[in-house]
Amino acid sequence: MVDLIVPELHAHEGGVQIYSRTMIRGLLQVLPPSVHLRVFVRNDRPRHRPARLDPRVELHLLGSPLPGVPFLRFTAALLAAAGRQRPALVISTHPNLAPLQWLLGRLAGCPTWASAHGIDVWNLRPGPRRWALRRLTRLLPVSRYTKHQLQRQLKSPLGRRGPELVVLPNTYDDRSFCPGPRPAHLLERYGLDPDQPLIFCLTRLSSLDRYKHVDGLITAMPELLRSRPDLRLLIGGEGDDRARLQALVQERGLGAAVQLIGNIGADDLPDHYRLASLFALPSEKEGFGIVFLEAVGSGTPVLAGNRDGSVDPLADGAFGCLVDPRLPLAPPLQALLEGYGEPLWHQREALAAAVAERFGFRAFCGRLRRLLADVPALVGET
Amino acid sequence: MCGIAGLLSLSTQPSAPDLVAALDQALAHRGPDDAGVWSERGTTLVHRRLAIQDLSPAGHQPMPSACGRYVLVFNGEIYNQRELRRQLERLGHRFHSSSDTEVLLELYARYGLSALQRLRGMYAFCLWDRQERRALLARDPYGIKPLYLHHGNGGELLFASELRALLATGRVPRRLDGQGLADFLNQGSLPHHRTLVEGITPLPPGHLGLWQEGRWQLQRHWQPSYAPDGVLEGPDLVSHTRAALGASVRAHLLSDVPVGLFLSGGLDSSAVLALAEQPLTTVSIGFAEAGFDESGRAAALARQFGATHHSVQLRVADAAATIPGFLQAIDQPSVDGFNTYGVSKLAAGLGLKVVLSGLGGDELFGGYPSFQRLPRAWRLHRRLAPLAPLAAAALGRSHRGGAQRLADGLRQPASIENSYRSLRGIFSPSEVGRLLRHWGLEPPLTHGHEPPQPCGPESWVVKDPSRFPTAADQIAWLESSLYMGQQLLIDSDGMAMAHALELRLPLVDAELLRALAGQPAAQRLAAHKRLLRQAVPEAEALVGRAPKQGFAFPFQCWFDADGFHPSAWGLPPLPPTPADLDVRAWARRWGLLVLSDWLKRHLGVELA
Numbered sequence: 001m002v003d004l005i006v007p008e009l010h011a012h013e014g015g016v017q018i019y020s021r022t023m024i025r026g027l028l029q030v031l032p033p034s035v036h037l038r039v040f041v042r043n044d045r046p047r048h049r050p051a052r053l054d055p056r057v058e059l060h061l062l063g064s065p066l067p068g069v070p071f072l073r074f075t076a077a078l079l080a081a082a083g084r085q086r087p088a089l090v091i092s093t094h095p096n097l098a099p100l101q102w103l104l105g106r107l108a109g110c111p112t113w114a115s116a117h118g119i120d121v122w123n124l125r126p127g128p129r130r131w132a133l134r135r136l137t138r139l140l141p142v143s144r145y146t147k148h149q150l151q152r153q154l155k156s157p158l159g160r161r162g163p164e165l166v167v168l169p170n171t172y173d174d175r176s177f178c179p180g181p182r183p184a185h186l187l188e189r190y191g192l193d194p195d196q197p198l199i200f201c202l203t204r205l206s207s208l209d210r211y212k213h214v215d216g217l218i219t220a221m222p223e224l225l226r227s228r229p230d231l232r233l234l235i236g237g238e239g240d241d242r243a244r245l246q247a248l249v250q251e252r253g254l255g256a257a258v259q260l261i262g263n264i265g266a267d268d269l270p271d272h273y274r275l276a277s278l279f280a281l282p283s284e285k286e287g288f289g290i291v292f293l294e295a296v297g298s299g300t301p302v303l304a305g306n307r308d309g310s311v312d313p314l315a316d317g318a319f320g321c322l323v324d325p326r327l328p329l330a331p332p333l334q335a336l337l338e339g340y341g342e343p344l345w346h347q348r349e350a351l352a353a354a355v356a357e358r359f360g361f362r363a364f365c366g367r368l369r370r371l372l373a374d375v376p377a378l379v380g381e382t
Numbered sequence: 383m384c385g386i387a388g389l390l391s392l393s394t395q396p397s398a399p400d401l402v403a404a405l406d407q408a409l410a411h412r413g414p415d416d417a418g419v420w421s422e423r424g425t426t427l428v429h430r431r432l433a434i435q436d437l438s439p440a441g442h443q444p445m446p447s448a449c450g451r452y453v454l455v456f457n458g459e460i461y462n463q464r465e466l467r468r469q470l471e472r473l474g475h476r477f478h479s480s481s482d483t484e485v486l487l488e489l490y491a492r493y494g495l496s497a498l499q500r501l502r503g504m505y506a507f508c509l510w511d512r513q514e515r516r517a518l519l520a521r522d523p524y525g526i527k528p529l530y531l532h533h534g535n536g537g538e539l540l541f542a543s544e545l546r547a548l549l550a551t552g553r554v555p556r557r558l559d560g561q562g563l564a565d566f567l568n569q570g571s572l573p574h575h576r577t578l579v580e581g582i583t584p585l586p587p588g589h590l591g592l593w594q595e596g597r598w599q600l601q602r603h604w605q606p607s608y609a610p611d612g613v614l615e616g617p618d619l620v621s622h623t624r625a626a627l628g629a630s631v632r633a634h635l636l637s638d639v640p641v642g643l644f645l646s647g648g649l650d651s652s653a654v655l656a657l658a659e660q661p662l663t664t665v666s667i668g669f670a671e672a673g674f675d676e677s678g679r680a681a682a683l684a685r686q687f688g689a690t691h692h693s694v695q696l697r698v699a700d701a702a703a704t705i706p707g708f709l710q711a712i713d714q715p716s717v718d719g720f721n722t723y724g725v726s727k728l729a730a731g732l733g734l735k736v737v738l739s740g741l742g743g744d745e746l747f748g749g750y751p752s753f754q755r756l757p758r759a760w761r762l763h764r765r766l767a768p769l770a771p772l773a774a775a776a777l778g779r780s781h782r783g784g785a786q787r788l789a790d791g792l793r794q795p796a797s798i799e800n801s802y803r804s805l806r807g808i809f810s811p812s813e814v815g816r817l818l819r820h821w822g823l824e825p826p827l828t829h830g831h832e833p834p835q836p837c838g839p840e841s842w843v844v845k846d847p848s849r850f851p852t853a854a855d856q857i858a859w860l861e862s863s864l865y866m867g868q869q870l871l872i873d874s875d876g877m878a879m880a881h882a883l884e885l886r887l888p889l890v891d892a893e894l895l896r897a898l899a900g901q902p903a904a905q906r907l908a909a910h911k912r913l914l915r916q917a918v919p920e921a922e923a924l925v926g927r928a929p930k931q932g933f934a935f936p937f938q939c940w941f942d943a944d945g946f947h948p949s950a951w952g953l954p955p956l957p958p959t960p961a962d963l964d965v966r967a968w969a970r971r972w973g974l975l976v977l978s979d980w981l982k983r984h985l986g987v988e989l990a
Contacts, residue, residue, distance in 0.1 A: 210848075223601045227592075284611070307611070323499055324896070326607040326849075331590065332496035340494030342473070 002027060002378070003087040005040045005078065005101060007094050010048040011063065013266065015290060016117065020093040022171055022364065023115075027091075028054050030369045035088075035378060038081055042074045042097075075100060082108050088377035089113065095121050095139075098132035111137040111375060115168070116146055118287015118309060124153045133163065140168040140371075142288040143309030166371060169312055171364035172293035174356040176270050179299030179348040183271040190234065190259065192275075197231045197337055200276035200300075202264065202291050203283070205239030212283040213305070213325040214245060221254050223330035228337065233258045236272065273298035278336050282325035286310045296320055296355045299348025301336055303329075319355055320345060384443070385409030385430040385879075386455040386529075387542035388508050390517050390593050393424035401551050402428060408547035412457075412879045420444035420453055425510055425517070427455045432882055434459065434736055435638055440479030447487045448475070451513050454490075456483045457543055458505030458527045459886065461633035466500060480638075490518075498590065498603045502633060502893045504886070506585070508541060516594040523604040523892040524862070525574065525587025525839075526871050528713075532582050537596020544713045544876075545582055549984060554581055556985045560818075561826040563977075567817055570717035570808040570973050571869035574839060577714060579985065587839055587867060604892060605839075606862075608855035609848065611900025619905055623917040624657075626897035627888075631657040634738060634888040641886075642737040644725050645684060645691070647676030649911055650740030650749075652921035654888055655687050658738075664689040665729045665737065667696050667721070669936055683924050694728055698940050706952040711880035715980045717808060717973040719873030720937075723880065730881035737878070741870060742889030745862040746898065747914040748854065748907030752861060756801050757853045763796035770796075778812070783964040786810040798856045806865060808973050813963060820960050821989045839863040854903040866890070937968040954979045957989035 004027065006020040027037055038058045041048075045063040053059060060081070062073040082104055092101045092114040105112035116139050124130040133139065134154050141147040147165050154162045187194060203212050217233060224231050235245070235258070242260055249258045264272055273279060279295035280303040292313040295302050302320030304310035314320040321341055323332045335341065344351050357363065372378055387405040389397050402419055405428045410417075413430025416439075420427045429443040444455045460466070463482035466489055471477070475488055482503075489497040490509055495518070504526035509518045519541060521529050530547075532540040532554050542548050549556060557580040565573050572578065574586045585591055588604035614622050631654055635641055645651045645664040655662065664684045668677025677693045684691035694700075701724075708723045729737050744750050766773060770792045777789035790811050791804020804810070809817065815825040839859075850856045871890070878885035888894070898906060906913055915922040948955055956971060957978045965971050974989075981987040 223599070226599050321493075321496060323496060326609070327499060327604055328602040330601055331498055331603045335494030335496040338494055340492065340496065342492075 001036050001038060001085055001087045002031060003038045003040065003078070003081070003090045003104070005074075005090065005092045005097050005104075006042070007097065008043040009039075009041050010050065011044045016094055018290070019115065019117070019170065022361070023091070023093055024057065025361070026171075026365050026368045028056060029365045030372060031056075031378070038087065040074060040078055040081075042070050078104055079107070086110065089372075089375050091115075095133055096129060098136060099128040102132040102135050105137070110377065113138045113140055113371075115139075116141045116150055116287075118142070118146055119285065120287075121146060121153070122149050122285070130154070134160070136163045138164045138166060138371075140166055142170050143167060143312040145309035145312070146287050167312075168367055168371065169359060169364075170288045170290050170293065171359055171361050172290055172297050174297055174360040177273065177294040177297035178270070178356075179352045180270075180274045182275050186268075186271055186275045190232070190261075190275075192232065193230070197228055197277045198275060199231070199233045199333065199337075200236070200272055200279050200295075201233070201281055202236040202269075202272070202279075203281055205235075205237045205241045205245060205260075207239070207241040207244070209239070210241070211285045212281060213329070214241075215248060216282055216325060216329045217280055217333075218245065218248055218252065218254065218258055220328065220330040220333055221257055222252060224334055224337070225257060227334065231257065231337070234272070234276075235260045236262070236264045238263050269294070270298060273300050276300050278303060278333075280304075280329075280333065281310075282323060282329055283310060284308050284325045289313055292320065293355060293359050297352055297359075299352040301341070301345045301351075303332060303336055313359065315358065318342065318344065319351065384432050384457045385412030385543040385547070386443075386457045386506065386508060387428040387540075387547055388455060389424070389426045389538065389540050390510075391424035391534075391538040392536060392596050393538075395424065396421040397424075397426035401553070402426060404550045404552065405542060405547050406430065408550040409543060411882060412543060414882050416442055418443050420446075420455075422453075422510075422512065425515075427453060427508060427510060429455045432735065432884060433638075434884055435463070435636070436479045436481035437638055438479065441481035441483060443483060445481075445483050445487060447491045448478075449491060451511060452487055452491055453510045453512065454483060454487045454507060456486060456505065456507040457529075458503055458507070458522065459636070459884070460486055460501055460503040460505065461636050461891075462500075462502040464636070495590070495603070502891070506543065514594065516592060518590060518592055519585055520590040520603065521585045521587055523588045524871060524890050525584075525867055526875065526887060526890060528872065528875055529585040530577065530582055531585055531591070533598065537598075539593050539598065541585075545577055545579060546713055546984065548582055549579065554579065557581070558981065558985055558987050560823060563823070564814050564818065564826050566715065566977060567809045567814045567973070568807050568811060569803075569864070569868065570969065571872065572714055572716075573868060574863075578981070587863075605846075605849070606859055606895065606899065607849040608858070608899045608903070609851060610902070613900065613902060615905075619901060620913070620916045622901075623898060623913055626894055627653065627914075627917060628657045628659075629897075630888045630891045630894040631738075632659070633891075633893075634886045635660060637736050639735045642729055642732070642734040643689070644729070644737055644739045644885075645680045645689070646740065647679035647683065647925070648740065649914060649921060649925045650743030650889060651738075652683050652740070652925050653743065653914060653918040654738055654740050655683060655689060656918050656921040658687075662687075662689045662738070663732065663734060664691045665725055665732065665734075666691070666693045667725050667728065668693055669696055679925070683921075686924055692728065692732055696724060698943070701940065702951040707880075708877075709952065709976070709979050709983070711877060712976065712980055713876045714872050715973075715976045716869045716873055717969045717976070718869055719877050722873050722877040722885075726878045726881045726883050726885070730883045734883065736884045736886060738886050738888060739874070740889060741874065741887050742862075742866065742891075743911065743914060745858060745866050746889055746895070746906075747911040748858065748909065749911045750861055752802065752805065753854060753857055753907055754909065755805065756798060756857050759791075759801045759805065760796060760798050760853065763792065763801060766792070767796060781962050781964050783809070783813070783967055783970065786813050786964070798853050799860060802857065802860045802864070808967075808970050816960050816963065820958065839867065852903040854907045855899075858903075858907060862890075937972060941968045941971055948975055954982065 036056050040060045043063040044061040086108040090112045278301040283305045284307040286308045288309045296319045305325040306322035409430045413432045415433040416431035418429045427444040460482035463485045504522045506521045506527035506529035530545045559580040562576045562578045590603045592599045642663040645666045666680035774789045774792035777785045787810040794800040818825045953975045
């Protein structure tokens with residue numbers, strides 16, 4: 001038995017939710033058939049139960065509209081379940097659940113693993129969460145950058161041995177995000193000619209996330225337009241910074257070239273990558289950046305930052321162009337639009353195949369399998 | 383380190399031989415080891431070579447790329463060329479030389495304009511794309527290597543490492559730029575976007591220009607940022623700083639010829655010596671004048687670190703004898719540069735082709751008094767805001783130079799930049815107006831109190847304050863881009879190249895800045911360069927808290943001495959000035975003398 005504790009699966013759509021669902025799929029793929037999976041979801045309610053469920057999964061949806069109740073129900077359910085049958089391993093898909101996870105591990109006498117994504121572990125203040133993270137068996141940062149942040153913060157002043165840190169990179173849906181022709185309905189929606197160059201950016205537009213340098217893309221446009229007057233920039237995503245960015249677009253007289261298009265539905269997203277001549281998100285604080293996998297998985301050339309976790313999905317530059325996001329972006333964007341760079345960046349089918357091989361679901365399962373081989377109880381069960 | 387020049391035109395004919403000869407001759411002193419010319423229709427590239435990396439003919443320029451599509455003339459050094467070379471070799475490229483020029487060519491051939499972000503070094507170059515018939519001209523982040531442009535008729539672009547080379551072609555009218563003259567008098571150097579010659583402009587530092595079919599497009603490829611990044615504290619910050627400094631010094635030692643060091647005896651050059659990890663030849667200058675001589679300390683430092691040390695004692699007569707050569711070497715005048723000329727001459731005389739310098743430490747670690755004075759002045763100005771016009775009027779009545787500059791500063795809105803400009807520089811804007819009118823020239827500004835409008839890299843402080851989170855960060859960049867960028871770097875290149883000497887600046891390095899600028903200003907710019915002292919304690923132990931000198935020459939003593947006369951020094955007479963203008967400070971007199979000589983020598987203009 002493996003216990004998986006997650007904040008949310010289906011109540012909302014986001015990175016952690018997708019990651020948690022992928023973890024369930026991966027575990028079911030990798031765990032021996034005799035091993036069952038108990039999944040405890042803190043925020044989802046019974047109405048979020050999926051229509052189909054693998055028979056090996058025991059799903060506990062513990063959300064409630066009453067404040068404080070989900071936490072109590074969640075804790076009680078976990079402890080009761082551990083009393084009924086001890087798990088061989090407790091995995092959490094979010095570091096915020098570490099204190100509870102540590103307690104469960106102590107009671108069950110089993111190893112405890114927790115995923116660490118990005119901003120969730122960059123500023124670990126002294127308190128129960130950091131205390132518990134130091135005492136878990138293994139942490140699974142999604143990138144080397146996040147691992148470095150954990151190493152820096154979990155260093156024990158007393159020289160106590162901390163958790164093992166093993167990078168488990170994110171994966172993406174390589175069946176949906178794959179190369180294809182520029183979709184006609186999007187060409188029409190955005191008023192583009194079939195060959196018109198387009199830069200696509202997708203991110204949360206929060207005033208707290210200005211480190212993503214969306215401004216830098218907008219301010220690069222006048223210089224790019226001088227050599228490519230028909231170039232367009234599409235910025236997807238919502239947030240409280242949208243009005244400021246829209247004002248910047250107007251102030252620079254870029255209303256015809258730059259469009260902020262708001263959130264993009266999950267079904268429409270793969271087509272947006274196929275529409276783009278290149279995808280750009282020159283951030284300096286990405287934990288990993290699944291959008292990069294989705295873009296290169298779709299065969300689209302990518303420009304990303306070189307100061308953060310972005311370097312992992314782009315395989316240190318093998319899959320895309322890494323730049324210092326604090327420097328002017330027009331020169332590297334122009335170079336990419338002109339076809340400069342590694343040949344692979346511009347070979348859509350070959351790029352997608354290479355990315356799928358390295359970061360596709362099969363690769364994720366392979367990494368998970370190697371990690372689980374370290375758990376004697378699970379090896380015994382096989 | 384070399385000299386480059388060229389002509390880009392729409393003509394289908396090759397450039398006239400006399401143009402090529404003029405450019406080549408004018409740049410000969412920058413590159414005595416080799417010369418080369420490449421022409422194709424209206425495009426001509428000229429190169430003079432000072433061989434530092436790959437001394438063989440394989441490093442000849444103009445250099446074509448392996449694919450034949452690109453041709454490059456390059457001046458400077460790419461310090462990470464070995465790392466870039468290995469990366470390109472892993473991707474399958476085979477190199478024919480060990481020169482950094484070939485690395486840059488092939489890097490561009492693969493990565494296009496994004497190659498610029500991968501370079502660590504000082505450079506100015508022109509890369510011609512034969513397929514697109516497009517030229518890329520670029521200059522390093524700080525502008526260590528110069529590049530001047532002249533846009534001629536019909537979209538023609540003439541460029542060269544030195545302004546004098548452009549004048550030598552006879553294609554640029556020798557006309558004084560009035561605004562450039564005013565800027566020089568105000569700041570003691572020329573701004574990043576202007577020269578003293580109408581029609582000649584520098585390519586600004588950290589910028590690139592694209593020329594195609596007569597169209598010219600200028601854009602930035604580099605900009606500073608002091609926004610927090612991976613903030614460290616205590617011993618972690620100190621060891622991080624030492625590692626970053628060590629990496630920069632190691633990178634700057636890349637050479638196929640022996641490397642020397644200008645050792646002033648101050649903390650910055652001592653830190654470079656301590657981190658060099660290889661025996662160097664050190665060079666210093668001493669003076670008889672009390673308070674200026676650091677040669678004893680420099681010799682002790684050299685002994686401590688196993689360097690071969692050379693020092694000369696410069697007497698006033700020696701200084702006077704050096705002046706004619708110095709004046710002849712000036713490409714763009716400033717109120718400084720004589721010290722670099724003197725020490726470069728000594729180094730070249732010892733047979734050195736490459737020397738390191740500790741220049742840049744004060745800008746990086748807060749070594750100037752401005753880091754303490756400017757915030758105080760700025761706060762006072764803000765508090766005085768309603769009374770500022772009255773205070774300015776009162777100060778304006780004084781004839782003292784300092785009071786005049788303060789008065790003009792108070793007439794501006796309170797800002798770090800305005801405080802900086804009122805405390806640094808030579809003549810205040812209103813004094814500049816008076817001087818120009820005295821010489822029968824019309825001040826280019828509509829009224830006499832406005833400082834020059836920021837257009838160069840210094841303007842980022844105003845345009846993008848998010849990159850400068852504290853006042854100290856703003857001052858660090860103003861010192862780096864204005865005092866250092868406009869004056870010290872221009873002098874360094876000109877004076878060293880006059881002796882075919884390559885000057886390298888490990889503390890003026892964009893990678894080093896990237897490593898340190900995100901650390902908190904309170905630690906990075908703490909008084910007395912505390913962080914540098916902590917990071918290089920072996921230098922600190924020998925230098926102690928000695929007052930800052932840095933090859934400062936005793937000009938004030940010399941100029942104030944009885945019997946000083948400009949003609950005895952080979953200097954022109956001091957131009958006439960308004961009777962009530964304060965010219966007691968040596969920098970004012972020196973600036974006027976150098977300016978007057980330069981204008982007469984190169985433009986035939988007399989200030990009278």
